[in-house]
Amino acid sequence: MDKIRIIVVDDHPMVLEGMRGMLSQIGFVELAGLAANAYEAMTILKASAADIVITDINMPEISGIELAAKIRTEFPKVKIIAMSTFKERSYISQMIQNGASGYLVKSASREEIEEAILSVHEGKLYMSLDVSLSSADKQEMVNVPMLSSREKEVLLLIADGMTNPQIASKLFISLHTVDSHRKNLLTKFSVNNTASLIKQAAKFNLI
Amino acid sequence: MDKIRIIVVDDHPMVLEGMRGMLSQIGFVELAGLAANAYEAMTILKASAADIVITDINMPEISGIELAAKIRTEFPKVKIIAMSTFKERSYISQMIQNGASGYLVKSASREEIEEAILSVHEGKLYMSLDVSLSSADKQEMVNVPMLSSREKEVLLLIADGMTNPQIASKLFISLHTVDSHRKNLLTKFSVNNTASLIKQAAKFNLI
DNA sequence: TTTCCCATCCCCTGAACAGGGGATTTTGTT
DNA sequence: AACAAAATCCCCTGTTCAGGGGATGGGAAA
Numbered sequence: 001m002d003k004i005r006i007i008v009v010d011d012h013p014m015v016l017e018g019m020r021g022m023l024s025q026i027g028f029v030e031l032a033g034l035a036a037n038a039y040e041a042m043t044i045l046k047a048s049a050a051d052i053v054i055t056d057i058n059m060p061e062i063s064g065i066e067l068a069a070k071i072r073t074e075f076p077k078v079k080i081i082a083m084s085t086f087k088e089r090s091y092i093s094q095m096i097q098n099g100a101s102g103y104l105v106k107s108a109s110r111e112e113i114e115e116a117i118l119s120v121h122e123g124k125l126y127m128s129l130d131v132s133l134s135s136a137d138k139q140e141m142v143n144v145p146m147l148s149s150r151e152k153e154v155l156l157l158i159a160d161g162m163t164n165p166q167i168a169s170k171l172f173i174s175l176h177t178v179d180s181h182r183k184n185l186l187t188k189f190s191v192n193n194t195a196s197l198i199k200q201a202a203k204f205n206l207i
Numbered sequence: 208m209d210k211i212r213i214i215v216v217d218d219h220p221m222v223l224e225g226m227r228g229m230l231s232q233i234g235f236v237e238l239a240g241l242a243a244n245a246y247e248a249m250t251i252l253k254a255s256a257a258d259i260v261i262t263d264i265n266m267p268e269i270s271g272i273e274l275a276a277k278i279r280t281e282f283p284k285v286k287i288i289a290m291s292t293f294k295e296r297s298y299i300s301q302m303i304q305n306g307a308s309g310y311l312v313k314s315a316s317r318e319e320i321e322e323a324i325l326s327v328h329e330g331k332l333y334m335s336l337d338v339s340l341s342s343a344d345k346q347e348m349v350n351v352p353m354l355s356s357r358e359k360e361v362l363l364l365i366a367d368g369m370t371n372p373q374i375a376s377k378l379f380i381s382l383h384t385v386d387s388h389r390k391n392l393l394t395k396f397s398v399n400n401t402a403s404l405i406k407q408a409a410k411f412n413l414i
Numbered sequence: 415t416t417t418c419c420c421a422t423c424c425c426c427t428g429a430a431c432a433g434g435g436g437a438t439t440t441t442g443t444t
Numbered sequence: 445a446a447c448a449a450a451a452t453c454c455c456c457t458g459t460t461c462a463g464g465g466g467a468t469g470g471g472a473a474a
Binding site for chain 2 (some may be wrong): 011012013015016017018019020021022077087105106107109110158159160161163181191192193194195197198199202203207
Binding site (some may be wrong): 415416417418419420421422423424425426427428429430431432433434435436437438439440441442443444 | 445446447448449450451452453454455456457458459460461462463464465466467468469470471472473474
């Protein structure tokens with residue numbers, strides 16, 4: 001079997017160095033290049049073939065989301081694995097919409113990175129199942145309320161500073177309806193006012 | 208000159224591997240050990256001498272803050288460098304209170320890590336000056352309003368869901384005074400209501 | 415068909431908030 | 445002493461919010 005050629009993109013030297021070290025321990029992987037930003041990544045891709053690009057989601061100037069879109073356009077055969085911290089996982093759906101085939105949290109072990117690479121190389125979708133979550137992070141996952149799509153929509157608009165009448169006007173619904181959603185949000189988050197609601201929503205990375 | 212013996216503590220394998228790679232490139236550094244948590248770190252410290260411990264601030268079970276306090280108590284000669292992401296920098300003052308002599312952001316280059324190690328080893332305080340901030344992070348630093356201590360206090364209480372009368376009662380001041388602080392907060396954050404205020408405060412990691 | 419969830423809509427009420435106006439006192443610095 | 449910032453306090457007003465109560469209709473799943 002040919003080795004899987006991989007490019008890693010991250011603006012943190014420490015992460016690049018760590019990935020270099022980890023990938024060097026995987027026998028079926030050949031490191032095609034390390035890139036500190038999207039420009040370098042595209043340059044490496046043009047100069048030498050790669051099978052998989054592992055890229056951070058949040059980067060200065062051109063984000064991982066934009067990079068994924070570019071790669072999908074110019075190198076449709078190249079597979080993409082997105083990487084982020086647990087706190088930043090809410091962007092993963094955008095990465096997938098822009099062509100990513102896998103997702104890894106930065107706390108992933110070498111074994112999980114291996115598994116992700118193999119799965120994605122075989123054409124499967126790989127989603128990180130991180131077992132090293134801190135108890136605080138675990139608690140967060142348990143406590144995040146399930147919101148309907150309308151509730152999410154109203155939550156975002158409240159967080160943007162819009163009043164009930166403004167939201168009603170924007171969504172072409174009654175003021176009473178907005179108020180109902182707002183009350184449901186307060187109940188679901190178990191809070192008594194908007195301040196607490198927004199604080200919790202921010203804590204859960206919903207806004 | 209003797210080599211500086213260093214232990215690195217972080218629950219992310221990728222970061223540990225990255226630090227191993229970077230430290231191996233620094234001639235005056237000897238890696239005394241890698242630890243995935245505070246327990247391992249203390250075990251390594253007891254088994255072999257180290258000059259500096261570089262530890263992540265946020266870790267499961269026993270945080271970097273607690274670890275720093277333990278190290279200061281049991282190994283007062285060992286210097287501590289705290290590490291965090293840019294978003295988590297608000298905890299650095301606690302690390303320093305618990306004995307840390309230096310602070311590095313995780314986006315630091317190998318050169319800056321070198322400099323931090325040398326400074327701290329010479330007994331100086333080292334604070335990371337990260338030049339690779341994303342433009343979004345830079346904008347955040349520029350836009351964070353200067354709050355008085357009372358304003359900060361009131362902000363936290365508002366974010367906790369307390370009403371003006373409740374805050375007034377808690378702080379032994381007039382309802383009008385609380386309202387004044389609240390209005391000043393709205394002005395300083397350039398927002399029109401509490402929802403926006405809390406969202407911004409969360410964005411700036413003030414709550 | 416029944417049940418459940420979601421979206422929509424309404425009522426009443428008092429508390430809370432935000433926009434505007436103003437003031438005095440205290441504290442810290444030069 | 446002079447000055448500026450912070451803390452404290454007050455007024456008026458209308459809007460908004462939150463707590464409580466209720467309803468109907470549509471769509472999906474069992």
